Amino acid sequence: MASLSRESILNIFLTLAMVALPFVATAIDEPFYITLATRVAILGLAGVGLNLALGTGGLVSFGHAAFFGVGGYAAGILASHALNYTPIMESPFLIEGTNQMLIIWLVAIIASGIVAYLIGLLSLRTSGVYFIMITLAFAQMLYYFAISWPAYGGEDGLSIYVRNAFLGVNTLAPHGFYFICLGLLFGGIFLSATLKNSRFGAALQSARQNEERLSAVGVRPFNIKLTAFVISGMMTGLAGALFADLNRFVSPSMLSWHMSGEIMILVILGGVGRLYGPLAGAIIYILFEFIFGGMTEHWQFFLGLVLLGVVLFARGGVIGLIAGRARHD
Amino acid sequence: MTNPILEIKNLKKSFGALKATDDVSITLNVGEIHALIGPNGAGKSTLIKQICGGLSSDSGSVIFNGKDLAGLDVAERAQLGLGRTFQISSVIMEFSALRNVMLAVQAFNGSSFRFFKNVRNDKVLVARAMEILSRVDLEKRAEISAAELSHGERRQLEIALALALEPKAFLLDEPMAGMGPEGSKRLISFLDELRKEAPILLIEHDMDAVFSLADRISVLVYGRVVASGTVDEIRANPAVREAYLGETA
Ligand SMILES: Nc1ncnc2c1ncn2[C@@H]1O[C@H](COP(=O)(O)OP(=O)(O)OP(=O)(O)O)[C@@H](O)[C@H]1O
Numbered sequence A: 001m002a003s004l005s006r007e008s009i010l011n012i013f014l015t016l017a018m019v020a021l022p023f024v025a026t027a028i029d030e031p032f033y034i035t036l037a038t039r040v041a042i043l044g045l046a047g048v049g050l051n052l053a054l055g056t057g058g059l060v061s062f063g064h065a066a067f068f069g070v071g072g073y074a075a076g077i078l079a080s081h082a083l084n085y086t087p088i089m090e091s092p093f094l095i096e097g098t099n100q101m102l103i104i105w106l107v108a109i110i111a112s113g114i115v116a117y118l119i120g121l122l123s124l125r126t127s128g129v130y131f132i133m134i135t136l137a138f139a140q141m142l143y144y145f146a147i148s149w150p151a152y153g154g155e156d157g158l159s160i161y162v163r164n165a166f167l168g169v170n171t172l173a174p175h176g177f178y179f180i181c182l183g184l185l186f187g188g189i190f191l192s193a194t195l196k197n198s199r200f201g202a203a204l205q206s207a208r209q210n211e212e213r214l215s216a217v218g219v220r221p222f223n224i225k226l227t228a229f230v231i232s233g234m235m236t237g238l239a240g241a242l243f244a245d246l247n248r249f250v251s252p253s254m255l256s257w258h259m260s261g262e263i264m265i266l267v268i269l270g271g272v273g274r275l276y277g278p279l280a281g282a283i284i285y286i287l288f289e290f291i292f293g294g295m296t297e298h299w300q301f302f303l304g305l306v307l308l309g310v311v312l313f314a315r316g317g318v319i320g321l322i323a324g325r326a327r328h329d
Numbered sequence B: 001m002t003n004p005i006l007e008i009k010n011l012k013k014s015f016g017a018l019k020a021t022d023d024v025s026i027t028l029n030v031g032e033i034h035a036l037i038g039p040n041g042a043g044k045s046t047l048i049k050q051i052c053g054g055l056s057s058d059s060g061s062v063i064f065n066g067k068d069l070a071g072l073d074v075a076e077r078a079q080l081g082l083g084r085t086f087q088i089s090s091v092i093m094e095f096s097a098l099r100n101v102m103l104a105v106q107a108f109n110g111s112s113f114r115f116f117k118n119v120r121n122d123k124v125l126v127a128r129a130m131e132i133l134s135r136v137d138l139e140k141r142a143e144i145s146a147a148e149l150s151h152g153e154r155r156q157l158e159i160a161l162a163l164a165l166e167p168k169a170f171l172l173d174e175p176m177a178g179m180g181p182e183g184s185k186r187l188i189s190f191l192d193e194l195r196k197e198a199p200i201l202l203i204e205h206d207m208d209a210v211f212s213l214a215d216r217i218s219v220l221v222y223g224r225v226v227a228s229g230t231v232d233e234i235r236a237n238p239a240v241r242e243a244y245l246g247e248t249a
């Protein structure tokens, strides 16, 4: 085996640190750190989803909150019906709520996948600034819809009260839920790496770099990009479902452009197209929020400065800064 | 006797007032090299784009292998067997030469929707791509990224990408451009053999290459075919000498 690259070493370090974190937090009696780390894992997963579209496929989606929010509402709606013992619908066939995470995740993934398919179908005909604007517009449309939809709380959002259940794990214990989220984050990272190295990944990277060439060898870039966009939306949707469970609350803000921006910012901070970029970015984001958020309301201003620095001086994000330029082959 | 694989009939394309393709009709027969020459801006690359589907035509038709290509996009036409190279090399810059060709091979196999197997461990794919790279003398440069290849090597890679599609017709847009005398010479003998695999519509400014390779030559000026014939006929044609070869007859 060839010697590990700096990036691989960094990735291994981040993996171990995330696994060790809750034990350290318990040892120093700071259980709140576990909640913070859970946020990191969930936002990281949302970023991993975006990174597939943005980093590997070059699709600058400014509407990933749509998928995050749809996943969140899928969880919220299913869980609230389960709590109230009311069916979601009775005719033409009965659909009941559930508090089983496995089912909730599946529904969140399918729902956000469908939304991504529809948005992708309409937006991927465009590129550049138009693509950014159309994805933004679709997400905002869903946001306004959620606000004006009284059945599920409208502007006030929807509470879940108790955390949903996952097999035998005690999801109310911070450790239990954290490791569920962390497992899914690493699952998402693993899936991204696998996809990138596959034939599909080769086509997707080609679609980003040179569509003319990809079509000249006989592959329609549109089909490749749409597939990637759907997978990307599904991962972010799953993160949304977890986020709902973490907060035990869903609100339209999950669908707003702030959320899209937040996911994009952490991908950029960590390093666009880098496997662990979203995780690194999420760590920085949450640390900033935690450290400076306690001192000043304007912590986002400082985050903005860091973002500016990254964009201007470290195009590979923090991962690029530490591990150097991405290797291609 | 002749048996055209590619038939272009009365093709037209205007950019505003500019007639880039003005009622062009040409054919490409099995086994031949048909050279298309003409001064800069004559409309040669535009014609290739129209044939390949990258640019829609105002009128006229392209018949390939007995099929009218109207309504088909670039990818579909490539799948039918149109293998083109670009005048300005158009490759995947972050990929190595090998991975560029692997992409073309997977596209030819119609297998771009496989999600799990790592392409680097795909022995069949790698072996086929290496085989094609060695045909264009790039096997020693397989691992070099396209961005680091020399200009001439990138021209070779362009040809490899077309070869990987096992096309029924080649459309080569100035393959010699920037190759250097040694490279051009090797490419000439390569194309000489290649015509046996599939006929070639060859756009080329290098007249030595054109005269030594072409079975037929058509001359395009201001979007019109002003002359068409064998090498000797074109050499002797006074209108061509004046309009293109820069001589006064
Ligand atoms: N998309 C376009 N829009 C407007 N004009 C165009 C476009 N593409 C080409 N043209 C014009 O059409 C004419 C033919 O261009 P084309 O590139 O086909 O020439 P060419 O014969 O390939 O020239 P060269 O030998 O320099 O490659 C030129 O005058 C060019 O400026």
Ligand SMILES: [Mg+2]
Binding pocket: B044, B045, B046, B087, B173
């Ligand atoms: Mg040209």
